[in-house]
Amino acid sequence: MAKKDVRKYKIKTGVVHQGNAAILLKNKSKFPDESVDLIITSPPYADKRKKFYGSVHPSEYVDWFLPIGKELLRILKPNGSFVLNIKEHARNGERETYVIELILALKKQGWFWVEEYCWYKKNSYPGKWPNRFRDSWERCLHFTKERSFKMYQNAVKVPIGDWASKRFKSMSEKDFNRHISSTNGTLGRNVSNWLNRKKVYPHNVVVFEEEHYVSNVLEFATVCTNKNHSAVFPLELPTWFFKLFTRKGDVVLDPFIGSGTTAYAALAMGRRFIGVELNEEYVNQVNKQIELMSGVPN
Ligand SMILES: C[S@@+](CC[C@H](N)C(=O)[O-])C[C@H]1O[C@@H](n2cnc3c(N)ncnc32)[C@H](O)[C@@H]1O
8 A cells, every 4th residue: 555545544542452463453544654653562471471361482472573563663653662661581590582582583674773771670579599689670672663763861851859959958069079979980970060950860860071861771660559460560661751752642552551551651641542452351441441531431
């Protein structure tokens, strides 16, 4: 179909479709070409949570995901972003390699692999193993279609917080000069530069020559209280990426929306959303909740 024919479709947002993403995403009237600004999702991980929603064997994971990746590439706008939250598990004493294979396969498919954000789960499940430590992070892989894409770095600054007024009351002389950190790192900081700031980046920030540098490590607590779904995003995770890669009114897609976190974050942030979910029960719950939140029947 020629490009201009495809563009006659307008994406309908504010809804979660029930079905298999591999099939549903091919539907060009529901998911037109170049219609979405950000795709953010956490698919079922290989061999995990079988009893909740089935799963794919690690050796088949890349073949399972690639047809979905192909549709996502078609649906994403040229300057949009795709954030894939995933983490390989360990089996028989070593890590599975399917995520690494998936990254390589997605690059071959035409995706541009920009970055790997590390989601540090400060309250991760405690555990002790003879050959490794407690697993406290997951990958958030950032892909785009092109080298240049929309990114609003200033939007991920946060209010400076109460600690600042206390800290600024007791400024010493050295706070007005750049000094080298106590860990002998190469970056120094001049605390007085913060005096007139109302917003800063979150914890993962250093200040160097009056500039703020945010890092690619994101600290969000995992959600342990959702009894209806076993693998829920913390609301802060999609929210942070919405700020970074989208503006109000932009369209976000989550093809494995589960309990609907992406939709709730989108509603709160003034982004339009569209979701896909296999499990009918989750879909009904999410659509009901959306209706309550937005006051508009789906
Ligand atoms: C890791 S969970 C996503 C959780 C979600 N981020 C949240 O905050 O609730 C993955 C979801 O994908 C759904 N799923 C599994 N296979 C699917 C498929 N082929 N198409 C669409 N959804 C699927 C599962 O039912 C599950 O809810």
